[in-house]
Amino acid sequence: MEKVAIIKCDTYKQEEVDRAIKRALHLLNFNTKKYKKILIKPNILGGFDKNQEAITTHPSLIRAIIKEFKGEKTIGESSSSNTKQSFEKAGYSEFNNLLVFESSELIKIEDKGAKILKTFYLSKNLKEMDLIINVPKLKTHLLTKFTGAIKNLYGCIPGGMKQEYHKKAVSSKEFSSLLLDIYQNIKPGLNIMDAVIAMEGEGPSSGIPKKVGLILASKNAIALDIAASKLIGYNPENIFFIDEAVKRKLYPNFKIELVGDLTEIPNLKFKKPILENKNFLNSILIKIARKRPIIVNKKECIKCGKCFQSCPKRAIALSPYPIINTKKCIRCFCCIEVCPKHALYLKETFERKIYKILTKIYRFG
Numbered sequence: 341m342e343k344v345a346i347i348k349c350d351t352y353k354q355e356e357v358d359r360a361i362k363r364a365l366h367l368l369n370f371n372t373k374k375y376k377k378i379l380i381k382p383n384i385l386g387g388f389d390k391n392q393e394a395i396t397t398h399p400s401l402i403r404a405i406i407k408e409f410k411g412e413k414t415i416g417e418s419s420s421s422n423t424k425q426s427f428e429k430a431g432y433s434e435f436n437n438l439l440v441f442e443s444s445e446l447i448k449i450e451d452k453g454a455k456i457l458k459t460f461y462l463s464k465n466l467k468e469m470d471l472i473i474n475v476p477k478l479k480t481h482l483l484t485k486f487t488g489a490i491k492n493l494y495g496c497i498p499g500g501m502k503q504e505y506h507k508k509a510v511s512s513k514e515f516s517s518l519l520l521d522i523y524q525n526i527k528p529g530l531n532i533m534d535a536v537i538a539m540e541g542e543g544p545s546s547g548i549p550k551k552v553g554l555i556l557a558s559k560n561a562i563a564l565d566i567a568a569s570k571l572i573g574y575n576p577e578n579i580f581f582i583d584e585a586v587k588r589k590l591y592p593n594f595k596i597e598l599v600g601d602l603t604e605i606p607n608l609k610f611k612k613p614i615l616e617n618k619n620f621l622n623s624i625l626i627k628i629a630r631k632r633p634i635i636v637n638k639k640e641c642i643k644c645g646k647c648f649q650s651c652p653k654r655a656i657a658l659s660p661y662p663i664i665n666t667k668k669c670i671r672c673f674c675c676i677e678v679c680p681k682h683a684l685y686l687k688e689t690f691e692r693k694i695y696k697i698l699t700k701i702y703r704f705g
Contacts, residue, residue: 341597342563343368348601349536350553352400361404361532364557367599370530375471376411381528383477383492385545386420387429388680394539394549396430397475401534401555405473414439416465418498420678421646439465442499454521456509462496466526474528474561478535478552478568480543482613482673483512487544488568489531489561490523490581497522503674506652510670516580523561524590531564532557540610546682547613552606562591567598572610634675636662640683647675647684
């Protein structure tokens with residue numbers, strides 16, 4: 341059973357974050373002095389003009405981690421588009437040791453035990469490190485329900501290869517399995533989650549900022565995701581990539597040991613992106629609700645083309661605003677994730693509104 345430290349941290353003030361990180365490492369009994377080469381992997385989804393604090397890992401956590409570790413430290417990422425600009429937009433320009441995975445030397449990974457990605461490519465730097473520190477953000481997710489430590493490692497896949505690999509895993513179950521193929525070939529030795537300000541609703545970028553006031557940490561990414569998913573109201577057994585991790589015996593069961601500020605854990609009611617309840621209402625309406633059209637807000641759209649570039653099935657044409665081919669669209673929601681202006685979103689259909697009302701009445705939601 342792995343420990344998960346939960347530490348109160350109300351703001352991103354550096355002193356408060358420093359204290360929280362130091363305490364988390366102490367509770368995990370983590371030796372910070374024995375590692376010579378360290379790679380820190382934040383969640384830098386892209387460059388956004390609003391809600392940045394709810395979308396990306398705040399730089400104050402990176403500063404705190406750098407202070408605690410003595411070895412050579414590198415911050416690595418491959419964001420949804422132009423990683424260098426995304427670093428700048430997220431406030432990472434102060435760090436002089438930034439690594440763009442798609443611009444580095446790549447190595448071929450072959451894994452016969454993988455379910456989806458039996459062959460894929462990673463930055464050579466990832467395999468040269470003594471320690472990988474995974475620093476995800478607490479958010480809901482349109483495709484996987486929840487995004488945490490395991491999902492954050494998808495950002496280790498360099499550049500446009502993400503779109504190519506997404507074609508191999510269309511459904512949420514397949515994509516969750518793909519995430520574990522990546523995880524079992526990286527396995528970070530430390531995972532620290534930014535849950536000071538999180539995101540609920542249509543995450544990971546178009547949702548609503550949610551003040552949580554916590555930092556979570558564990559040596560094990562799966563244990564951290566079990567704790568975080570419970571925190572926001574999910575049963576971890578219903579999160580496909582967590583359930584699959586247990587089935588693959590990457591983690592023994594769904595049990596974890598919580599340590600830290602346990603009396604300070606808030607009673608959170610996170611809005612979920614897609615209703616996943618298995619009941620009679622679901623069977624009647626959920627198929628309709630899931631097929632909500634993706635809408636383009638032309639007033640917000642800046643015609644940057646990032647949605648077009650991110651689409652793995654080339655289901656988007658620009659004329660000059662995005663036009664989505666519903667026959668080609670695989671509902672991966674990459675276009676919604678990467679839009680810097682949140683100009684793409686799922687339409688609230690009449691059926692969806694009725695579903696929400698009924699589930700609230702009957703307490704199924």
